[in-house]
Amino acid sequence: MSPRYRSFAALLALALALVPAVPPVAAQQLAPNRISSTGDSITEAIDAELPLANHWASWAGGYSNFWTRLFGLADVRSHNQRIDFFINPGGRANFIEAKSGADSFDFPGQALQAVDHAAAYVTVFMGHNDVCQNDFADIPTDAEFEANMRAGLESLRTGLPVGATVYVVSIVDIYKLWELGDELTALGLLDCELLWSLTLLELFPCGTMLSPLNSEEDRQFTRGRNIAFNEILSALVDEYSQADPEHYYFYTGSIFDTEFVADDISWIDCFHPSPRGQKKLSHKTWNVGPFADF
Amino acid sequence: MSPSCALSTTLGASLLIVVGAVVAAGQEPARQVVATIDGRAIHLDEVEPRLGLEAYRLQADLHRLLERGVRELVDDRLLAREADRRGVTVEEFLVAEVDAHLAQVGDAEVDAYLAARDRSGDGPEVRTRVRSYLEERARIARRLEVLAELRSGVDLELLVEPPAPPRVAIDLAGLPRRGADQPDVSVVHFAGFRCPRCAESARWLEALVDEHPERVAWFHHSALSRVDDLALSAAELAAEAQAAGRFWPVHDRLMAYEGRLTTDDLGLLAADAGLAEVATPEALAGVVASRRADLGRELAEAERLGVSQAPVVFVNGRYFHPSFGREALEELVADELARTAPAASVASPAGDGGRSESETESETFDPPAAAGREESHVPEIP
Structure with a gap:
């Protein structure tokens, strides 16, 4: 490079250094007309009202229509319904990607489905089955959990339409659910411990919290993992929120802190949220969520 | 403040008081007045049976939160x-x-x-x-x-008492009855005919009535599923049988299927029971359709009483869930038999002078209001 050219390059570099950095322009947030809810059995509303999946009663994708009203089924005022009521955007679509039994290892796959559905609003309520395992040896490490969730978020970042919103909800405090079942048993209302004894045969989920063989130390260990995973979710959302100007990321820890009462858990399995519990999930998450002000 | 608002405020306060109350040994709690009508008192123990299990559950939730809060505060203070x-x-x-x-x-x-x-x-x-x-x-x-x-290392005493299970008031009007005409113990079975567990608890009740034919009466109360048309059809067939005075034979045959009923079974049963008018699926479906409007009311009543999933049994108004097992139910009934002397003056739910099942019962099981709060009757876990 000639001395003259070197001088020009140096001047140009200096000039560029002096120009104030232009922050990336945030994309316009899309109306949440296409909602995709990722997660596990809670988002599928397993055992909420009737045995197995009760999608109409899902906190995120729940719905009310002619048939649910005819049969008198629960109306949980889900995010999907609130979008209709408060925002009423055109081109509505509602996809429940959640699957019973899904854990963080399944999140990347569900995220890809949300991308395929060109979702404008993705809810993420995942991690219960990471905390809830048959054995303590199966609870993922922080690194594994983070890698799984990051992989899913990365798919959303690269695949969702510009302006889409990702809303990550903290894992429920599963210790409190155990307390509720324990209370129902102690009060003579329902023998939850009988149901939970099926964890010993791996016929019922969440042996790491509900197994009758667990000590208090075991339950508190599991709760510790619950808290650690929520911290990872919060940190990931912070990171993506700062690094990705094209999408909107939100996190709420409010669900971990939520107090549930006996009527909030399913009387079918003493564990999953009842319609009242689903309604509470929807109410709490919506009110601190990305569209609360609409 | 409106009367209803005053009542709810008083009730709310009373729940808190009950949860946090320190019950002195041997001291009968005073009856709490929650409202007055022209100066005449309405007591909390008169209202609670009408609330079903709702108030009990709320009290239990409050108790749990209070107990947890107390334990955390105690630990924090001891550590500090x-x-x-x-x-x-x-x-x-x-x-x-x-x-x-x-x-x-x-x-x-x-x-x-x-x-x-x-x-x-x-x-x-x-x-x-x-x-x-x-x-x-x-x-x-x-x-x-x-x-x-x-x-x-400290003298620590937790004074928070768990709430006592209530006796709920159940309207027995029109319910088919089996067993004692003037029972000391009334057992109400909330059950459906497509539920295997209901069939199991029905067998337990049959044995109890056989064992105490003069003192125990068994009432059947439909506990219906919102979306199970076959269960609804079976309940309607049973209702038709009741109207014809043949409820229990049909009940027993329906329960014998252990929940595995088919539409054909219902037709066969109807024909066998001489219920020709509902012996075809179309005829039964017509009856069911006309009844659907009542379904919501019945479900609401069951939920008010605390029946989320059948089967549930009430023994003299005391809730029992069959998940606790046959032995626990037998203990509960034995407890009630011991508590109520034969022909005692405890509110008799039936007292119908031996009417047949097809006649309409008009009584309500109302627990004795002035008996004060029962001691804890939580069934023992087998």
């Missing part, structure tokens, strides 16, 4: 006091008493954990998880031990 006594912060105290006492988890312990689960061949990632679990568990155990030591 001990740390203060040693002239350190709570964190420093915990490091000294918990972390400093922990030993490293060795390979042998990890091997033992995996071997006990027949997972010795699991990879290094599983070994990492197990090590982390064993280390953290030991830390938690030590912390709990420290707290237990602190508690044992």
Whole structure:
């Protein structure tokens, strides 16, 4: 490079250094007309009202229509319904990607489905089955959990339409659910411990919290993992929120802190949220969520 | 303040009082007045049976929260006091008493954990998880031990009493009855005919009535599913049988299917019972359709009483869930039999002078209002 050219390059570099950095322009947030809810059995509303999946009663994708009203089924005022009521955007679509039994290892796959559905609003309520395992040896490490969730978020970042919103909800405090079942048993209302004894045969989920063989130390260990995973979710959302100007990321820890009462858990399995519990999930998450002000 | 608002405020306050009350030994709690009509009192124990289990559940929730809050506060205070006594912060105290006492988890312990689960061949990632679990568990155990030591060194008394299970008022009007005409113990079975567990609890009740034919009466109350048309059809067939005075034979045959009914079975049963008008699926479907409007009301009533999922049994208004087992039910009935002397003046739900099942019962099981709060009657877990 000639001395003259070197001088020009140096001047140009200096000039560029002096120009104030232009922050990336945030994309316009899309109306949440296409909602995709990722997660596990809670988002599928397993055992909420009737045995197995009760999608109409899902906190995120729940719905009310002619048939649910005819049969008198629960109306949980889900995010999907609130979008209709408060925002009423055109081109509505509602996809429940959640699957019973899904854990963080399944999140990347569900995220890809949300991308395929060109979702404008993705809810993420995942991690219960990471905390809830048959054995303590199966609870993922922080690194594994983070890698799984990051992989899913990365798919959303690269695949969702510009302006889409990702809303990550903290894992429920599963210790409190155990307390509720324990209370129902102690009060003579329902023998939850009988149901939970099926964890010993791996016929019922969440042996790491509900197994009758667990000590208090075991339950508190599991709760510790619950808290650690929520911290990872919060940190990931912070990171993506700062690094990705094209999408909107939100996190709420409010669900971990939520107090549930006996009527909030399913009387079918003493564990999953009842319609009242689903309604509470929807109410709490919506009110601190990305569209609360609409 | 409106009367209804005043009542609800008083009720709310009373729930709190009940939860937090310190019950002095041997002292009969005073009846609490929650409203007055022209100066005449309405007592809490008159209102509670009408609330079903709702108030009980709320009291239980409050009790749980209060007990947890008390325990956390006690632990915080004990930790602060001990740390203060040693002239350190709570964190420093915990490091000294918990972390400093922990030993490293060795390979042998990890091997033992995996071997006990027949997972010795699991990879290094599983070994990492197990090590982390064993280390953290030991830390938690030590912390709990420290707290237990602190508690044992003080005179600690938890004065928060759990709520007592209520006796709920159940309208027995029109319910088919089996057993004693003037029972000391009325057992109401909320059940459906497509539910195997209902068939099981029905067998228990049949045995109880056979054992105490002069003192125990069994009432059947439909507990319907919102979306199970076949269960609804079966309930309607039973209702038709009741109207024809043939409820129990049809009931027993329906229960004998252990929940595995088909539409054809219903037709066969209807024909056998001489119920020709509902012997075809179309005719039965017509009856069911005309009844659907009532379904919501019946479900609401069942939910008010605390029946979320059939079967549920009420023994003289005391809730019993069959998940606790036959032995616990027998104990509950025995308890009620012991409490009510034969031909005692306890509110008799039937007292119908031996009417047949097809006649309309008009009574309500109303628990004695002035009996005060019962002692805890939580069934023992078998």
